[in-house]
Amino acid sequence: MSSNKKLGKGLSSLLGNKAISESENSSNNKNLLLVPIEQIFRDENQPRKEFDKDKLNELSQSISKNGLIQPLIIRPKNDGGYIIVAGERRWRASQQANLKTIPCLMLPVDLDQDEVSLIENIQREDLKISEEANAYQKLLNKNNYTHEELSKIVGKSRSHITNLLRILTLDRFFFDLLNKGTINMGHARTLIGKSPNDFDQQTLDRIIKGNISVRELENNKSSKKKIDVNLVQEEKNLSSVLGFKTIISHNQKGKGSIRVFYENIEQYNFIINKLKN
DSSP, rough: OOOOOOHHHHHHHOOOOOOOOOTTTTHHHTTTTEGGGGGGEEEETOOOOOHHHHHHHHHHHHHHEEEEEEEEEEOOTTTTTEEEEEEEHHHHHHHHTTOOOEEEEEOTTTHHHHHHHHHHHHHHHHHHHHHHHHHHHHHHHHHOOOOOHHHHHTTTHHHHHHHHGGGGSOHHHHHHHHHTTTOOOOHHHHHHHGGGGSSSSHHHHHHHOSOOOHHHHHHOOOOOOOOOOOHHHHHHHHHHHHHHHHEEEEEEEEEEEEEEOOOOHHHHHHHHHHOOO
């Protein structure tokens, strides 16, 4: 399949940073709509899942002062209203700024909404690694692109896309560390095909703290000599009950520890309440 030339042709007008003003040629604004904010809904399948609260507050303050300069891109919703194709961050900030209506552009029928959404996110602000990788995989599955064709569409190198898709096979525990920036892509490539149980506790602690180089990880010979199958199953059972990654370790005398991993205070409180009950 050849790359989507229509996408590239239409994106400059849809994603450009040019401000909208009454003095612009009417032909440029004929598709501009002012849509009540309560009629606009987020796309549950859009690549970005998390938004920086501080940056969102900054954008909200700017919108309160200057208005929303760049319109959203929307498409009709089957049961009424509109779905956001590009601009969810602006929509969220506009809600905080108490806007009643939002300038929008309707997505042309010859453009792929998933491609527009992905490219808009890449241009505006860096996606989390998991979000970007999953978005690439979705487009490959949907449109049967090669990595080379997709690289031309999104403006990323073929090797970048290939490497990101490879890390989708990374153990969830290491994948979360990569997403948080604790380890980098070099670490991730070395860890593909491995799990936390493949490392002794000292090495695992260094990985968790981001205190190990890629070369040290590549040369590491401290993998556990023997994996206790029963212990691995107990870890899976406990992780399933709690809903969070759990690691159990003990020595030959039976002394050990149970470690539960969480990412924020809300998850911590959830775990504590679940243990108490």
